Amino acid sequence: MEGMVVCSANYVPLTPISFLERAAFVYGQRVSMVFGDTRYLWKETHERCIRLASALSQLGITRGDIVAAVAPNIPELYELQFGVPMTGAVLCALNPKLNATTLAVKLQQLEAKAIFVDYEFTKVVLEALGSLSQTKNNSPVLILIQENHTNAFSAIPINFRLDYHALLATGKLDFDISYPKSECDPISICYTSGSTGKPKGVIYSHRAAYLNSLGEIFRIGMRQKPVFLWTVDMFRCNGWCFPWTMAALGGTNICLRDVTGTAILNSIFLHDVTLFCGPPILLSKIAETLAVDPQPLPQKVDVIVAGAGALPEPQIQTKLSELGFNITCAYGMTEALGPVTSRTIRRSCHDETSQLDHEDARTRIREGTHSLIIEGADVKHPTTMESVPADGKTVGQIMFRSNTLMSGYLKNAQATEEAFQGGWYRTKDLGVKHPDGYIQMKDRAIDVINCGGEIVSSLEIEDVIIRHPMVSEVAVVGRPDELLGETPCAFVKLKDGCCIVEEEIMDICASHLPEHMRPKSVFFGELPGNSTGKVQKFVLRDRLIKGDGKSL
Structure with a gap:
């Protein structure tokens, strides 16, 4: 239209990097991170991430390079979620529980320029790298993350070039952050779980990460000053995008190296945790701990569970609710940056909602299926692409359209084309659509x-x-x-x-x-x-x- 322009004044590529800069300005003196005796303010976290980006740049890490990390949920892995993208590079946090053979396959595909390794996992990483054919020119820089950052630099294994905190000390605060040229540029790579036997590297864009991070706030109804307990793995969909969401809200991150029922409950009472997420087994861990000493929570705590594993028995869920846990069941996948819907996908006919006749329940159903960031959620015939009847009986494939979906699979154009065939993301999950709008997952297509x-x-x-x-x-x-x-x-x-x-x-x-x-x-x-x-x-x-x- 005549008179319209797109320029730097009215268009800036979306990126969650901006959340950290805002957090430092607005919430600078608020606690950003707690890990044991370690505490950082948002101003400090911002500075550490800038120093990290500067130090990586001095190592030759630049736009489009891949930086891998093998570590549990510790502050250093959180900082990498910002520090790596600030250089224009792409972060890939890998599951530290992988065996050397599986890890080697992923490292071979990634061709990472640098790998950050927590001290607990040096052996498996070195074993994986040892099985790969590398020359001195293409071998990655290895950076060790030590539990006690006061350890001497000389104490690190000979295979590792640097210590994380020694690296951080070389960074400059006047580093010129490398923002994405396009908001569709990649920000991270996350691997699927490989439950079907073929894990794939899923590419996320700055745009998708930005929008999904903000979408979490509306989807969950996150309160002001949230305190987030890190029980969902950061390697899993970038921690469901919560590293970026917490920066947007200026909340407090509570890191855990080992996730146990006792650790979760202790953190809730000690740090006034308001939210944590992860697989359903978290509920069982908590229930087992509370069985010994049941006590009500000091405040309501939101819990979002999704992924592998079955929910505990209904009576256990009821007991947890009575003690103060607000439990939400979600459905999603790596390709959608984590949970897509909540309170909408029923795993089976036994997961019925007793108050579906109430208007507020029906509203929650519609909100969960059609959230602000999901343009379309439907059950379709995989060949004709027509929506199945909303009769609760006709089986089709669950499909999504959204600005918060992956950009594609790393080095796998065929799989990407198949996933987006017909202009929708094909989940390969089969489901039915009920008259009230409820989408019920029946099974994986491969598992029926x-x-x-x-x-x-x-x-x-x-x-x-x-x-x-x-x-x-x-x-x-x-x-x-x-x-x-x-x-x-x-x-x-x-x-x-x-x-x-x-x-x-x-x-x-x-x-x-x-x-x-x-x-x-x-x-x-x-x-x-x-x-x-x-x-x-x-x-x-x-x-x-x-x-x-x-x-x-």
């Missing part, structure tokens, strides 16, 4: 069981079996059958000291499931899991194909 023409959800069967008081974990997969094609087969891990027989699992399924959904066989033992705790169902299917189910 075709039993004599009936599509059976493995999740619905698992949600029944996990109710048994002696069951710790369960995974259901399809077992090849000459007559029916596939039949449900359950793999069950029992709680310590418990012993039950196959018939007991069959009985609880018979009480809650129709005939075609009941497992025809049950095996007991440990379940194969990846480094993030997700059961690798493809391993179980392979064992069944080979007739080796009982080797669990």
Whole structure:
């Protein structure tokens, strides 16, 4: 339109780097970070991140380079979320629980110019790097993160060139921050969990990170001066974007090296924690600790759970709620920068909301599915791309459209094209849409069981079996059958000291499931899991194909 212009006065590329600069100005004297006896103010965190960026620049790190990190939730990893992008480089925080072989595969793909390594994980990183073919010219700079930053520089392993805090000391406060030329420039890479056997590097843009960080505030209804306990891994979707969200709000970050029920509760009472997030197992850890000494919380604490693992029994959830925990179940994936919806995706038919007739409940459903940052959430036929009827029965694929989705998969154009085929992000999760707008996840497309023409959800069967008081974990997969094609087969891990027989699992399924959904066989033992705790169902299917189910 005539008269319109786009210039530096009315357009600045969106980047969460700006959140830290604002935090230093607005909340400079407010506590930003607590880790044991270590405390920083937002002014100090800002300065440390600038020094970090300056020091990295002096090492030759520049726009487009990749910097990797292998560390738990410690202040240094938090600072990398800002310091690396300030150089124009791209951060990839890797799961420190990976074995050397898996880590080597990811490092080979990343070709990182520098790798920050926490002292606990030097051995596995060096082993992984040792298996890669590298020359002196392309080997990454290794920087050690030590627990006690007063340790002498000479004490670091010979393979490591620098110590984190010694590196920080070389940085300058007058460093000229390298802002993105385009808000679509990459800011980070996060790897999928690989529950299907093929983990992929997911690329996030500055724009998506910025918008999703702000979206967290509205999605969760975060209060002023939040105190966030770091129980969700920072390597997982950049900690669900909370490093940037907390800077936007000037909140306080409470870091934990080891996440236990006791550590969580102690932090809540000591630091007045208002929010923490992570997998459902967090609730079980807390419940086990409270079983010894149940006591109400000093204030209400919001808890958001999503990801691998089943929720604890309803009575445990009720007890936690009575003690002061506001529990929200969310649904998302790495490609969407973490949780996408909350209170909207029901894992099974047993997760019913008793007050759906109330207008406020229906409003929450609509808000959860169609949040401010999600342009579209739907269940579609994967071929025709038509929306399935909102009848709660017709199965389709859950799809999203949003400004907060990944930019693509690292060095995998084919997978990127497939994910965005038809102009929507295809989650590969199957679901149904209810008349009230509720989207109910039925199963992963790869995990559904075709039993004599009936599509059976493995999740619905698992949600029944996990109710048994002696069951710790369960995974259901399809077992090849000459007559029916596939039949449900359950793999069950029992709680310590418990012993039950196959018939007991069959009985609880018979009480809650129709005939075609009941497992025809049950095996007991440990379940194969990846480094993030997700059961690798493809391993179980392979064992069944080979007739080796009982080797669990």
